[in-house]
Amino acid sequence: MTRVGVNGYGTIGKRVADAVAAQPDMELVGVTKTSPDYGAEAALRRGYDLYAALDDRVAAFEDAGLDLAGTLADLLDAVDVIVDCAPSGVGERNRPTYEAHDTPAIYQGGEDAAIADASFNARASAPIRNADSLRVVSCNTTALSRLLAPLDESYGVEKARVTLVRRGGDPSETNRGPINDVVPDPATVPSHHGPDVNTILGDVDVDTAALKAPVTGMHTHSVNVTLEAKPTTEEVRELLRGETRIFLIPEDAGIDGAGTLKDYASDLGRARGDLWENCVWEESIRVQGRDLYLFQNVHQEADVVPENVDAVRALAGDVSREESVARTNETLGVGIDSLLSDGGAPRDQVAADD
Amino acid sequence: MTRVGVNGYGTIGKRVADAVAAQPDMELVGVTKTSPDYGAEAALRRGYDLYAALDDRVAAFEDAGLDLAGTLADLLDAVDVIVDCAPSGVGERNRPTYEAHDTPAIYQGGEDAAIADASFNARASAPIRNADSLRVVSCNTTALSRLLAPLDESYGVEKARVTLVRRGGDPSETNRGPINDVVPDPATVPSHHGPDVNTILGDVDVDTAALKAPVTGMHTHSVNVTLEAKPTTEEVRELLRGETRIFLIPEDAGIDGAGTLKDYASDLGRARGDLWENCVWEESIRVQGRDLYLFQNVHQEADVVPENVDAVRALAGDVSREESVARTNETLGVGIDSLLSDGGAPRDQVAADD
Numbered sequence: 001m002t003r004v005g006v007n008g009y010g011t012i013g014k015r016v017a018d019a020v021a022a023q024p025d026m027e028l029v030g031v032t033k034t035s036p037d038y039g040a041e042a043a044l045r046r047g048y049d050l051y052a053a054l055d056d057r058v059a060a061f062e063d064a065g066l067d068l069a070g071t072l073a074d075l076l077d078a079v080d081v082i083v084d085c086a087p088s089g090v091g092e093r094n095r096p097t098y099e100a101h102d103t104p105a106i107y108q109g110g111e112d113a114a115i116a117d118a119s120f121n122a123r124a125s126a127p128i129r130n131a132d133s134l135r136v137v138s139c140n141t142t143a144l145s146r147l148l149a150p151l152d153e154s155y156g157v158e159k160a161r162v163t164l165v166r167r168g169g170d171p172s173e174t175n176r177g178p179i180n181d182v183v184p185d186p187a188t189v190p191s192h193h194g195p196d197v198n199t200i201l202g203d204v205d206v207d208t209a210a211l212k213a214p215v216t217g218m219h220t221h222s223v224n225v226t227l228e229a230k231p232t233t234e235e236v237r238e239l240l241r242g243e244t245r246i247f248l249i250p251e252d253a254g255i256d257g258a259g260t261l262k263d264y265a266s267d268l269g270r271a272r273g274d275l276w277e278n279c280v281w282e283e284s285i286r287v288q289g290r291d292l293y294l295f296q297n298v299h300q301e302a303d304v305v306p307e308n309v310d311a312v313r314a315l316a317g318d319v320s321r322e323e324s325v326a327r328t329n330e331t332l333g334v335g336i337d338s339l340l341s342d343g344g345a346p347r348d349q350v351a352a353d354d
Numbered sequence: 355m356t357r358v359g360v361n362g363y364g365t366i367g368k369r370v371a372d373a374v375a376a377q378p379d380m381e382l383v384g385v386t387k388t389s390p391d392y393g394a395e396a397a398l399r400r401g402y403d404l405y406a407a408l409d410d411r412v413a414a415f416e417d418a419g420l421d422l423a424g425t426l427a428d429l430l431d432a433v434d435v436i437v438d439c440a441p442s443g444v445g446e447r448n449r450p451t452y453e454a455h456d457t458p459a460i461y462q463g464g465e466d467a468a469i470a471d472a473s474f475n476a477r478a479s480a481p482i483r484n485a486d487s488l489r490v491v492s493c494n495t496t497a498l499s500r501l502l503a504p505l506d507e508s509y510g511v512e513k514a515r516v517t518l519v520r521r522g523g524d525p526s527e528t529n530r531g532p533i534n535d536v537v538p539d540p541a542t543v544p545s546h547h548g549p550d551v552n553t554i555l556g557d558v559d560v561d562t563a564a565l566k567a568p569v570t571g572m573h574t575h576s577v578n579v580t581l582e583a584k585p586t587t588e589e590v591r592e593l594l595r596g597e598t599r600i601f602l603i604p605e606d607a608g609i610d611g612a613g614t615l616k617d618y619a620s621d622l623g624r625a626r627g628d629l630w631e632n633c634v635w636e637e638s639i640r641v642q643g644r645d646l647y648l649f650q651n652v653h654q655e656a657d658v659v660p661e662n663v664d665a666v667r668a669l670a671g672d673v674s675r676e677e678s679v680a681r682t683n684e685t686l687g688v689g690i691d692s693l694l695s696d697g698g699a700p701r702d703q704v705a706a707d708d
Contacts (some may be wrong), residue, residue: 014621037608042621043694064606114653157545171571171613216613218526254391259525259570266627267368267396272620273627275434339395340418 002316005079006031007053007072007094009043011170012108013085015274017048022331025319031080032072033045036064037212047225051075076101081312084108091115098133106311109138109304122310122325123245124149126202134311136304139201140143140164140193140219143278143298144208145200147223150203151292154239156228158290160206163222164193168299170173171216174226176280178214217258219269219273220265224290233287243333244325245306247277248285253340258297267337271280274302276334306334356670359433360385361407361426361448365524366462367439369628369659371402374437377663378687379673383433386426390418404692405429407440430455430524435666445469452487460665462541463550463658473553476664476679477599478503480556488656488665491554494518494547494573497632497652498562499554500599501577502651505646506558510582512644514560517576518547521654525570532568571612572629573652578638580645587641594634598679598689599632601661602639607694612651622690628656630688660688 002025006017009031009316010109021028030049033040036058043050049069052058052312069075076082076097081104088110098105107115116135118128139144144162152155161303166185169176177183185279186192193208213220231239240246249255255264262273276299284295305327313324329335356379360371363385384403387394388411394591397404403423406412415422423429432434433501436457449469452459461469470489472482478499482488486496491499498516505511520539523530531537540546547562567574585593594600604607609618616627630653636647660682667678683689 020671036694037606037607037696038614038618039608040619041607042618044693066693154585172617174611175642245680250392251393252391254389254393257528259528260392263526264392264396266625267393268399269625271625338392339398339420340390340392 001036002081002312003029003079004028004312005029005051005075006085007075007082008085008087008090009033009039009048010085010087011172011301012304012308013083014039014042015302016083016308017187018046018271019044019305019309019328019332020312021048023327024331025327026309026312030069030075032075036061036066040064040066064177072097073101076103079103081106081315083308083312097198104315105133106234106308106315107133107135111135111137113196113199119196120307120314121145121200122307122309122321122328123243125200127321128314128317131315134315135199136307136311137196138193139298139300139303140221141196141200142303143219143221143296143305144193144197144206146278147240147280147296148197148201148204148206148225150239151167151225151227151236152201154229155231157204157206158226158228160192160209160223160225162206162224163208164191165213165219165220165222166210167215167219168212170301173216176306178212180214182214183212185210197240199257215258217262217299218279219300220258221296221298223294223296224291227287228290230290231287233285233323235283236287236292237282240285244329245277245303247275247279247336248282248338249279249281250338250340261297262299270333272301274301274305275304276302276332277281277336278303306332355675356380356419356435356666357433358385358666359383359405359429359436360439361429361436362439362441362444363393363402364439364441364654365526366662367437368393368396368664369656370437370439370625371397372400372625373659373663373682373686374666374674375402377681378685379681380663380666381410384416384423384429386429390415390420393419394418401633405640426451427455429495430457433457435460435669437662451581458669459487460662461487462671463490463495465489467553472655473550474661474668475499476661476675477597477683479554481675482668482671485669488669489553490661490665491550492547493577493652493654494520495550495554496657496661497573497575497650498547498551498560500597500632501594501650502551502555502558502560502579504593505579505581505590506555506596508583509585511558511560512580512582513556514577514579516547516560516562516578518545518562518564519574519576520564520566521569521573522566524574524655525568527570532566534568536568537566540566567614571616571653572633573654574612575650575652577648577650578645581641582644585641587639590641590646591636591639594639599657600684601629601632601633601690602636603633603690604692604694605637615651616653624687626655628659629653630656630660631688631690632657644645660686
């Protein structure tokens, strides 16, 4: 039984906490908050022990009437692994504290790769040995790694070129923009996302260009991969259909964007309408010569959550990667098998002239 | 046991179906869809019997691999009450079918009031006697009725003036607008919403002005009510706090808009992040002389759902209004009691000069 704490019960932290609490081989010891807000209240309602992330905030929780189990230092002394879900950059500030308590730590992808012994993705990163800290790569890097790993294994990736149309902020972030523009961000091309993929897949040549759009639901990737082999469109569809953390959106399901995708997730009974899988538009998958094209949507609040669970097991070191992924998928319900007929052969084989 | 069918398993229908299925005194016989899309698939995954809303669509479901239990006519013959959740105006087209099958029907607020024997709101409408059909008023009218009824009972409403800043479309509706404007809709003032409130509260004088904004989460109402009495701000806050279908958003909870409100609903464990309650910003409630002001948010996908459940019981006619509301609230979990301290006296009494 691995005892786990979550430092930072925000967008990612609350989801990681729920996912950890659902694992039979893990115990969620507690979560931290900096402020006694609605999220802190919700943690208590869920029965999670609440710790003050900062010592000087204890009185604020008391004033608000929310009971604390202690402070971050108490939590660190009680756990085998701490999952840092603080905002980008705050993980770096937290690192000396974790090290002073000799507590193995998992960081998020907003931190520099140098923060941890290794960067992590359950599908694609190299085996982890003797690490005291891991960094789960960002939502975008996670999605790209899941996609490029099977393509590289099966066909060889000569070069990947990806445009990331990123959401401006999360649904709960009213202080983010843009509200009416599409902003090159960064305007320098290629963006940092390609090199970040290389912290997972060292040998894959990938360039990325990143934009921000006035949406909060999901990121959208427009992907081109020049392959070394020449598979058919249907072969690529079948390859990706076989990946448990990739969901091929059926062509005639009536799912046309992030809104309907998340509505479908709620229809499936998923808490928070979360989509842990890369969501690839089935009809967008198309091979022309050696060039593969596709669109995929990425739920920025959710796709790293199963990866964090697997990262905890990678640090604890007592089960294989495959066994961990299977357990995580089973307990959370990762993977969607649509009941809708797949429509048979792809359209380019049925009506090549249309 | 009242046997219930839902005709139209869309935004409202899927929620009404779940709510009916949760009632110990009701049986959800089945739901209809016009197309074999992701929603139809989701209904089957939930174990709901699926019926074709239109006879000529049966083959489409078969082609998609989705099993049908029959058509609308079969469903109508098997239920005691049909809840029409078709798009606005389609309910009127469906009415002759329901009447031909002699099936009591509940319609939604997008239909004209004349469609049914009476319009319905569980908190505010007149007692229902010998009705064969009811119309649950729209999300906005429901919210206004819930708010104005207790104010009129306690203080007398001399005149209410409300600006409705309505969401442009639901999260799953990518074909709606505006995307970058605030549109008077209708530009004629007062709008039809005020008269619609009078189908519930016949004697309350209320004028409404309606806009559409580029948001999908919730409607926002800016409310002014000139009262006949002069309660204090705190008395009004206490009055509204006592209404089970009104949630007073605590002042320091960090909830600042529809995004955080729905995030909080998900934190509470609510499927789909649904908010069945009027969400009134506690610090917005202010009495100046006899003028009351407040902001409230209304989840257009959700607030009519408990009302539909109570409307089924009103048609079935075997329990009192109060008993029905209590059962519905208990089974669904309607009503939010925040754990956060309420902060004591309102700010206008603590620091009148600020």
